[in-house]
Amino acid sequence: MTVLTTDQEGMKQIKHVSDSKGTISNLTFIIFAMVGVLVIVFTIASMIVPRFFDLATMSNLLVQQSELIIIGIGVTFIVITGRLDLSVGGVVAMAGVLSAYFAQANTRAEFSLSSGLGLPYWLAVVLTLICCMGIGAVNALFIVKFKIASIIVTLGGMSLARGIAMIIARGAQRNVGLPPEFGFFGRFSIIGTINLAVCFMIVLVLIALFVEKKTVFGRKLFLIGSNKTAADLSGIKTDRQIAQLYIISSFLAGVTGILMASKFCSGNSSIAGGYEFDALVITVLGGTSIHGGFGSVICAVIGAFILGILSTSVNMLGYPPASQLLVRGFVIVIAILAQRYALNKRNV
Amino acid sequence: MGSSNEHILEIRNLVKDFPGVRAVNDVSFNIKKNTVHCLVGENGAGKSTLIKILTGAYQRTEGTILLRGEEYSARNPKEARDNGIATLFQELNVVDQLTVEENLTLGLEDTKFGFIRSSTKIKRMVETLKDIEPSIHPKHRVSRLSVAKKQIVEIAKAAASEAEIIIMDEPTASLSEKEINRLFTIIRELRKKNVTVIYISHRLDEIMELGDMVTVMRDGKHIATKPVSEVKDRSELIHMMIGKTVFEEYVPRETSSMEPLLTAKGISNSKLKDLSFHVNKGEIIGFYGLVGSGKTELASALYGIDRYSGEFVFKGKPLKGGPSDAIASGIALVPEERRTQGIFPNLTIRMNIPVMNMKHITKRNIIRDHLDRKTAKEYITKLNIVTDTTEKELSKLSGGNQQKVVFSKCLFADSDLLILDEPTRGVDVGAKSEIYSIVRHLSEQGTSIIVFSSELQEILYSCDRIYLLFDGVLKAEIKNGPDVDTAKIIHIATGGM
Numbered sequence: 149m150t151v152l153t154t155d156q157e158g159m160k161q162i163k164h165v166s167d168s169k170g171t172i173s174n175l176t177f178i179i180f181a182m183v184g185v186l187v188i189v190f191t192i193a194s195m196i197v198p199r200f201f202d203l204a205t206m207s208n209l210l211v212q213q214s215e216l217i218i219i220g221i222g223v224t225f226i227v228i229t230g231r232l233d234l235s236v237g238g239v240v241a242m243a244g245v246l247s248a249y250f251a252q253a254n255t256r257a258e259f260s261l262s263s264g265l266g267l268p269y270w271l272a273v274v275l276t277l278i279c280c281m282g283i284g285a286v287n288a289l290f291i292v293k294f295k296i297a298s299i300i301v302t303l304g305g306m307s308l309a310r311g312i313a314m315i316i317a318r319g320a321q322r323n324v325g326l327p328p329e330f331g332f333f334g335r336f337s338i339i340g341t342i343n344l345a346v347c348f349m350i351v352l353v354l355i356a357l358f359v360e361k362k363t364v365f366g367r368k369l370f371l372i373g374s375n376k377t378a379a380d381l382s383g384i385k386t387d388r389q390i391a392q393l394y395i396i397s398s399f400l401a402g403v404t405g406i407l408m409a410s411k412f413c414s415g416n417s418s419i420a421g422g423y424e425f426d427a428l429v430i431t432v433l434g435g436t437s438i439h440g441g442f443g444s445v446i447c448a449v450i451g452a453f454i455l456g457i458l459s460t461s462v463n464m465l466g467y468p469p470a471s472q473l474l475v476r477g478f479v480i481v482i483a484i485l486a487q488r489y490a491l492n493k494r495n496v
Numbered sequence: 497m498g499s500s501n502e503h504i505l506e507i508r509n510l511v512k513d514f515p516g517v518r519a520v521n522d523v524s525f526n527i528k529k530n531t532v533h534c535l536v537g538e539n540g541a542g543k544s545t546l547i548k549i550l551t552g553a554y555q556r557t558e559g560t561i562l563l564r565g566e567e568y569s570a571r572n573p574k575e576a577r578d579n580g581i582a583t584l585f586q587e588l589n590v591v592d593q594l595t596v597e598e599n600l601t602l603g604l605e606d607t608k609f610g611f612i613r614s615s616t617k618i619k620r621m622v623e624t625l626k627d628i629e630p631s632i633h634p635k636h637r638v639s640r641l642s643v644a645k646k647q648i649v650e651i652a653k654a655a656a657s658e659a660e661i662i663i664m665d666e667p668t669a670s671l672s673e674k675e676i677n678r679l680f681t682i683i684r685e686l687r688k689k690n691v692t693v694i695y696i697s698h699r700l701d702e703i704m705e706l707g708d709m710v711t712v713m714r715d716g717k718h719i720a721t722k723p724v725s726e727v728k729d730r731s732e733l734i735h736m737m738i739g740k741t742v743f744e745e746y747v748p749r750e751t752s753s754m755e756p757l758l759t760a761k762g763i764s765n766s767k768l769k770d771l772s773f774h775v776n777k778g779e780i781i782g783f784y785g786l787v788g789s790g791k792t793e794l795a796s797a798l799y800g801i802d803r804y805s806g807e808f809v810f811k812g813k814p815l816k817g818g819p820s821d822a823i824a825s826g827i828a829l830v831p832e833e834r835r836t837q838g839i840f841p842n843l844t845i846r847m848n849i850p851v852m853n854m855k856h857i858t859k860r861n862i863i864r865d866h867l868d869r870k871t872a873k874e875y876i877t878k879l880n881i882v883t884d885t886t887e888k889e890l891s892k893l894s895g896g897n898q899q900k901v902v903f904s905k906c907l908f909a910d911s912d913l914l915i916l917d918e919p920t921r922g923v924d925v926g927a928k929s930e931i932y933s934i935v936r937h938l939s940e941q942g943t944s945i946i947v948f949s950s951e952l953q954e955i956l957y958s959c960d961r962i963y964l965l966f967d968g969v970l971k972a973e974i975k976n977g978p979d980v981d982t983a984k985i986i987h988i989a990t991g992g993m
Binding site for chain 1: 799801818819820822823824829831836837838839840841842843844847851852854858861862863865873876877883884885886887889905909
């Protein structure tokens with residue numbers, strides 16, 4: 149039954165409804181734009197930095213950034229829901245130290261840094277990951293149950309995890325009495341320095357992309373980020389999903405921590421300093437919106453390589469670390485301004 | 497063209513192009529000094545764009561605007577205000593955390609060494625406010641005021657800043673009838689004080705009551721400008737707004753023989769007092785009451801958002817749990833605030849529609865792309881959502897089309913009971929009657945519907961049975977019909993007995 153008929157409405161109804169935009173979506177647009185930036189940065193670095201365009205440099209870059217990207221996956225998911233996770237750096241350190249402590253031979257020695265629990269390595273890994281997920285669960289509890297802003301809670305989580313690492317490693321590192329298996333992940337290599345972290349990263353990114361694009365879990369990330377109230381009223385259990393995300397994020401940070409400890413054959417309590425911010429930077433640099441509801445794991449991958457090329461170049465040109473920070477800050481601000489500008493232009 | 501002293505604003509051949517659309521198409525008309533000039537048209541007719549050009553939010557593509565006979569163009573809202581054009585937006589621009597007085601002078605503070613000093617300006621503002629509405633205390637926090645009073649604060653701000661033109665965009669959208677009358681008195685006072693009001697509303701009765709002149713726009717074009725006294729009735733306006741119209745009156749049905757679907761027994765909480773009622777299968781029930789009468793609270797309780805004592809028995813079983821349980825048992829809600837509760841603004845139509853029933857587009861939690869797309873297309877056609885693609889973000893649709901997407905969400909949930917909280921707020925006439933026809937169609941298919949509304953017209957247009965709410969109390973139950981006494985309904989809903 150129609151109550152109202154108008155000539156125009158009738159025409160509109162007949163008009164074909166397409167399921168593509170005709171042009172690419174905003175997200176694809178930003179991804180292409182950032183790939184463009186990556187190519188430009190890469191080209192410039194290859195031209196002006198001696199020995200940059202070199203297999204060794206490339207594979208080092210890949211390995212370093214892989215660790216960051218694994219963390220970036222969890223962080224991206226959380227940022228898409230409009231929240232933050234600043235605890236990941238601390239969790240990396242905690243995971244490294246714990247995995248060493250659990251695996252170290254139990255010598256009952258006085259000097260406790262050289263004596264651990266003497267558990268088999270696989271058990272050490274499992275226990276470490278459970279502890280890491282515990283940090284995620286604490287984050288989730290305060291964010292979801294007590295409704296405290298995620299930035300504050302995860303800043304707390306950062307200190308908590310780093311604190312645990314510091315206590316167990318006495319502010320230093322645990323590298324004595326580790327079983328030979330401890331270095332297995334770190335030693336494992338395909339070609340050159342391409343190690344397990346790279347393989348993990350590739351597999352995890354592929355899984356994450358599938359989750360993000362094709363699953364209900366992924367769809368809900370965007371719904372929560374776009375409008376949490378509407379998501380609640382639409383029957384989505386947003387709290388449960390947010391809690392799961394923090395646990396996943398800490399889990400991924402734990403995986404990274406275990407890999408890094410294995411690489412250095414040491415559980416170092418001061419490793420991965422600033423990783424929480426680097427993970428956020430690569431996420432946002434690649435185009436994921438800090439306001440939520442917009443972004444992709446692939447953005448974090450692109451962001452990681454842009455950031456990696458910059459750091460490596462400045463390093464290789466022999467500038468002091470201070471100017472590295474300056475260049476990074478400058479490029480990040482420019483890149484994010486450019487993204488906003490491009491999106492605004494597009495959406496007038 | 498008339499003499500320029502008579503016309504405060506002359507708009508000539510105004511054009512505004514957006515990529516792919518001409519939003520304002522060669523519009524010319526004049527606005528007389530000291531009048532209430534109404535602007536009507538469906539959503540997407542170009543009213544908002546026109547207003548945004550006047551207030552400096554958009555830049556025109558072509559055309560001239562003369563303000564007091566002189567060429568006028570504002571590059572930003574501040575320039576418009578400096579030229580004496582103030583705007584009351586749909587979204588109120590008051591800061592809740594500040595006091596009334598601080599809000600009045602926001603952006604106009606006199607400072608010395610960065611500190612705010614009290615000045616004659618503040619005094620004048622407070623005086624103006626006192627003139628308009630003595631019941632608002634300048635030292636009170638704005639968060640304590642009702643929407644209506646917040647609006648009055650904004651009007652006082654505009655009036656005291658010596659604005660000659662005040663633009664009001666849907667000022668009555670969330671006001672009760674009493675508050676609306678108060679607003680109208682204020683607007684008439686303003687007119688006496690040399691202020692020209694440009695008044696935009698979807699509520700045509702208001703225009704007939706308040707307006708001196710009316711301009712109708714359609715599809716970006718100017719259709720007519722004439723004195724309201726020369727407009728025969730609202731259907732003439734509707735005619736101009738949408739071209740050809742056929743309005744169909746609703747014939748309420750006898751529903752007492754239908755089997756009951758929902759029974760409420762003694763629902764109480766801080767806002768609701770011992771409410772008992774029932775809804776039959778396939779019936780359309782209306783809850784009519786003013787803002788603050790407890791409509792939204794009742795909807796929230798039923799949907800499991802708010803706590804309550806008492807019991808809702810739905811399909812023979814008591815309801816418990818939150819929205820996800822309500823949806824699972826067959827209840828869906830079209831919430832009151834579309835923008836903040838209903839839509840996912842930066843996501844596409846395709847991602848918005850299946851939200852309440854993901855199971856239907858997935859297999860083992862993996863989204864089936866073809867089902868996803870098919871669903872979006874199906875509802876775009878079914879509800880006549882105006883778009884050329886399923887991939888359009890909701891924020892880019894007009895209010896009416898956004899509301900149709902919210903309806904699509906609820907329809908896709910395949911529910912037996914649909915709760916509609918102010919279902920046509922901020923929606924244009926065309927979309928409104930489309931929504932009514934959807935509601936009727938659904939009830940014919942056996943879906944029960946509860947409409948919560950503060951628009952009596954809406955209730956009379958769509959319901960079989962009406963409950964009147966006042967201050968959280970169920971005052972009366974009335975069968976809708978041609979002989980229903982509207983005066984009595986309003987009497988009861990405003991607190992009379």
